Amino acid sequence: MASDTIENPKVPRTERGRKTQRKLLDAAAIEFGERGFHEASISSITRRAGVALGSFYTYFDSKDAIFRALVLDMSDAVKSAARDAIADETDPLAIERAALGGFLRFASEHKEIYRIIDEAEFVDPDSYRAHYETIGERIAQRLRDGAQAGVMRPDLGEVEAWALMGMNVFLGLRYAIWNRSGDPTPEDVAKAANTLLAKGIEA
Amino acid sequence: MASDTIENPKVPRTERGRKTQRKLLDAAAIEFGERGFHEASISSITRRAGVALGSFYTYFDSKDAIFRALVLDMSDAVKSAARDAIADETDPLAIERAALGGFLRFASEHKEIYRIIDEAEFVDPDSYRAHYETIGERIAQRLRDGAQAGVMRPDLGEVEAWALMGMNVFLGLRYAIWNRSGDPTPEDVAKAANTLLAKGIEA
Amino acid sequence: MASDTIENPKVPRTERGRKTQRKLLDAAAIEFGERGFHEASISSITRRAGVALGSFYTYFDSKDAIFRALVLDMSDAVKSAARDAIADETDPLAIERAALGGFLRFASEHKEIYRIIDEAEFVDPDSYRAHYETIGERIAQRLRDGAQAGVMRPDLGEVEAWALMGMNVFLGLRYAIWNRSGDPTPEDVAKAANTLLAKGIEA
Amino acid sequence: MASDTIENPKVPRTERGRKTQRKLLDAAAIEFGERGFHEASISSITRRAGVALGSFYTYFDSKDAIFRALVLDMSDAVKSAARDAIADETDPLAIERAALGGFLRFASEHKEIYRIIDEAEFVDPDSYRAHYETIGERIAQRLRDGAQAGVMRPDLGEVEAWALMGMNVFLGLRYAIWNRSGDPTPEDVAKAANTLLAKGIEA
DNA sequence: CATGAATGAGAGTTCATTCAT
DNA sequence: TATGAATGAACTCTCATTCAT
Numbered sequence: 001m002a003s004d005t006i007e008n009p010k011v012p013r014t015e016r017g018r019k020t021q022r023k024l025l026d027a028a029a030i031e032f033g034e035r036g037f038h039e040a041s042i043s044s045i046t047r048r049a050g051v052a053l054g055s056f057y058t059y060f061d062s063k064d065a066i067f068r069a070l071v072l073d074m075s076d077a078v079k080s081a082a083r084d085a086i087a088d089e090t091d092p093l094a095i096e097r098a099a100l101g102g103f104l105r106f107a108s109e110h111k112e113i114y115r116i117i118d119e120a121e122f123v124d125p126d127s128y129r130a131h132y133e134t135i136g137e138r139i140a141q142r143l144r145d146g147a148q149a150g151v152m153r154p155d156l157g158e159v160e161a162w163a164l165m166g167m168n169v170f171l172g173l174r175y176a177i178w179n180r181s182g183d184p185t186p187e188d189v190a191k192a193a194n195t196l197l198a199k200g201i202e203a
Numbered sequence: 204m205a206s207d208t209i210e211n212p213k214v215p216r217t218e219r220g221r222k223t224q225r226k227l228l229d230a231a232a233i234e235f236g237e238r239g240f241h242e243a244s245i246s247s248i249t250r251r252a253g254v255a256l257g258s259f260y261t262y263f264d265s266k267d268a269i270f271r272a273l274v275l276d277m278s279d280a281v282k283s284a285a286r287d288a289i290a291d292e293t294d295p296l297a298i299e300r301a302a303l304g305g306f307l308r309f310a311s312e313h314k315e316i317y318r319i320i321d322e323a324e325f326v327d328p329d330s331y332r333a334h335y336e337t338i339g340e341r342i343a344q345r346l347r348d349g350a351q352a353g354v355m356r357p358d359l360g361e362v363e364a365w366a367l368m369g370m371n372v373f374l375g376l377r378y379a380i381w382n383r384s385g386d387p388t389p390e391d392v393a394k395a396a397n398t399l400l401a402k403g404i405e406a
Numbered sequence: 407m408a409s410d411t412i413e414n415p416k417v418p419r420t421e422r423g424r425k426t427q428r429k430l431l432d433a434a435a436i437e438f439g440e441r442g443f444h445e446a447s448i449s450s451i452t453r454r455a456g457v458a459l460g461s462f463y464t465y466f467d468s469k470d471a472i473f474r475a476l477v478l479d480m481s482d483a484v485k486s487a488a489r490d491a492i493a494d495e496t497d498p499l500a501i502e503r504a505a506l507g508g509f510l511r512f513a514s515e516h517k518e519i520y521r522i523i524d525e526a527e528f529v530d531p532d533s534y535r536a537h538y539e540t541i542g543e544r545i546a547q548r549l550r551d552g553a554q555a556g557v558m559r560p561d562l563g564e565v566e567a568w569a570l571m572g573m574n575v576f577l578g579l580r581y582a583i584w585n586r587s588g589d590p591t592p593e594d595v596a597k598a599a600n601t602l603l604a605k606g607i608e609a
Numbered sequence: 610m611a612s613d614t615i616e617n618p619k620v621p622r623t624e625r626g627r628k629t630q631r632k633l634l635d636a637a638a639i640e641f642g643e644r645g646f647h648e649a650s651i652s653s654i655t656r657r658a659g660v661a662l663g664s665f666y667t668y669f670d671s672k673d674a675i676f677r678a679l680v681l682d683m684s685d686a687v688k689s690a691a692r693d694a695i696a697d698e699t700d701p702l703a704i705e706r707a708a709l710g711g712f713l714r715f716a717s718e719h720k721e722i723y724r725i726i727d728e729a730e731f732v733d734p735d736s737y738r739a740h741y742e743t744i745g746e747r748i749a750q751r752l753r754d755g756a757q758a759g760v761m762r763p764d765l766g767e768v769e770a771w772a773l774m775g776m777n778v779f780l781g782l783r784y785a786i787w788n789r790s791g792d793p794t795p796e797d798v799a800k801a802a803n804t805l806l807a808k809g810i811e812a
Numbered sequence: 813c814a815t816g817a818a819t820g821a822g823a824g825t826t827c828a829t830t831c832a833t
Numbered sequence: 834t835a836t837g838a839a840t841g842a843a844c845t846c847t848c849a850t851t852c853a854t
Binding site: 014016041042043053054056057062063 | 843844845846847848853854
């Protein structure tokens with residue numbers, strides 16, 4: 001995963017402990033992704049991780065705590081994926097296109113991310129909101145940069161940023177999570193979305 | 204609510220029964236909206252509805268069943284709201300603008316809708332998917348109509364429809380559910396989004 | 407038991423419910439008496455009562471709640487036993503003797519009472535303290551009455567009341583709970599204690 | 610604490626070990642006093658003592674074992690306090706007065722003693738009973754000595770001894786543990802109790 | 813001797829669902 | 834049709850004790 005930032009966990013004092021904690025986090029990603037928060041059970045997580053039930057509580061205070069840790073972990077991972085994808089781009093529109101392409105690829109490989117982030121709406125509303133607000137601000141900043149560079153309209157703001165985020169999220173849902181045979185490739189999707197973004201839909 | 208379509212419920216034979224069922228459905232909308240599916244309890248729903256616990260099973264087979272009935276009910280309500288909002292419009296772009304405006308107003312008044320629809324992702328994935336696919340197709344049809352009318356580009360398809368749906372959903376999340384003082388009005392949001400949609404973001 | 411006063415229970419709405427609640431309370435008296443609060447288990451209480459585990463929570467909010475209800479129940483029972491025992495007496499010293507005699511007989515038949523009241527010190531300190539303070543005040547009042555009648559010294563107060571209560575409690579512990587063959591009868595104990603109380607121990 | 614008598618502990622071989630064991634015992638006195646046996650946890654005891662969890666089992670076989678060791682330790686301490694308090698007295702009544710005064714002072718400084726001794730009733734009934742029977746016999750012996758000296762009645766026995774013990778214990782509970790501002794001093798309490806003991810309550 | 817991670821039995825509690833009235 | 838008591842499986846969490854280092 002992209003980050004070592006873990007919220008409020010009990011910090012292991014030995015290398016062995018560190019490994020066990022990581023095993024639990026990875027097992028939880030799978031369990032929560034497959035079954036959702038409420039259907040998931042601690043005992044199933046520890047079974048997947050290959051540790052005893054009680055060991056869970058050596059590393060996390062509660063089911064909520066490991067979920068929160070996981071949301072942060074995934075939220076960071078998404079942002080990293082986008083950051084990596086746009087690293088080589090300089091043109092503002094190309095940046096948006098690369099960001100979406102990177103996100104689509106990332107989501108294809110981590111389909112559990114939608115369920116986990118979405119479920120945060122119920123389990124940990126603060127993380128959920130923080131996740132989208134952070135991303136929204138990041139996009140808004142890129143739009144301002146694009147305006148600065150004279151490539152984008154100067155009146156773009158938060159509304160446009162959230163609209164763009166929504167586009168990306170739903171294209172991910174449709175083409176990375178619910179993809180069917182015959183669907184356009186991620187690149188094609190990103191290209192079409194980029195055109196829409198750049199020129200709009202008017203004839 | 205907008206529709207009487209209820210999936211697979213036990214059909215009441217008397218007028219009194221019909222009223223009890225409606226009371227349960229309304230109580231469930233509040234309960235699921237406030238607490239989410241798993242935190243919600245049947246006994247709390249019956250308490251809100253003012254009927255005995257056992258009576259619940261006279262009208263619904265299970266907790267899942269009433270949730271599914273509710274998702275359909277809400278899904279229909281959203282679509283109706285959009286349909287009503289665009290009834291008087293003829294210009295394709297004005298239609299989209301009116302649809303978003305209508306949706307923002309509807310969501311402001313039914314904030315529970317996001318939680319309920321979103322939770323369907325976990326409780327009843329089929330309804331969840333069906334909800335968005337239906338809306339996506341409806342939007343795609345409008346884009347084709349716009350192209351037919353010569354107002355929109357002729358190459359618009361499913362990708363653009365999902366992008367547009369994502370825009371609308373996220374603008375609703377940000378400006379109808381998470382709205383803050385100082386935020387633009389629904390009309391302003393709809394206008395800005397419409398401009399983005401029409402012309403894109405290029406300078 | 408002596409009283410229907412039950413603290414903060416869920417009030418049954420039917421006769422059947424009332425009976426089940428009483429069965430649980432009686433079973434709890436035995437279970438807590440035999441095993442003590444912490445070793446006692448809800449499942450054992452319901453097994454003794456012949457009801458399902460879940461039914462417990464129809465009538466009590468928690469293990470603590472039924473324990474508190476029981477302490478009140480027993481506390482009332484002790485006080486009733488004393489009240490009944492002294493009903494026919496008029497002489498202040500005879501009253502004290504009858505009170506102790508009545509208490510010893512009651513404790514012999516309800517040996518669980520010591521364990522339950524004593525354990526309240528840990529589980530519900532407020533009830534524990536209230537139990538002894540109430541009894542202490544009642545004794546102090548009787549001493550004042552005795553002084554009024556000219557039979558007892560006029561300077562008796564709280565100190566003497568607590569001393570007398572301690573005497574009674576420990577004589578109950580030794581001769582009602584830990585009684586052995588060859589021990590004096592309750593009447594003999596009450597008589598000896600009464601002499602001590604009246605005349606003291608000086609030669 | 611007053612004694613080194615520890616029941617069935619693992620005997621440390623080194624000075625360092627002896628110190629660790631003492632730290633655990635002192636920490637346990639605080640922990641059991643504050644939280645009671647069942648709420649107390651080994652990990653909390655070791656935390657208070659500043660040693661690792663596993664080290665506990667180097668010095669005690671179980672939670673029960675350290676509790677038993679502690680009860681003996683405290684029981685000895687109570688008896689020592691009484692013994693010290695009466696060391697200089699020769700008059701039988703003055704001895705009883707000094708014993709109570711000493712006990713009240715000791716209990717004021719070791720309020721945890723009541724909880725620990727009382728909880729022994731549940732955790733280790735044998736120690737509990739032995740504690741009071743030993744003290745009872747000691748008091749009975751003193752009463753016989755008083756009779757021998759011609760100062761007390763010749764017919765005093767076990768009943769009077771237990772009555773006296775009960776007086777002392779309850780006066781300790783009321784005036785050493787539950788003391789309030791405005792209460793009589795330990796000396797005043799001891800004096801009043803002594804008068805009661807000597808002359809009784811008759812006018 | 814000291815450490816702290818690992819273990820797993822066992823507890824209290826919840827609540828969807830059933831059923832007798 | 835309405836009621837509310839009864840059921841029991843399933844879950845999260847605790848912690849005394851063991852063990853590898």
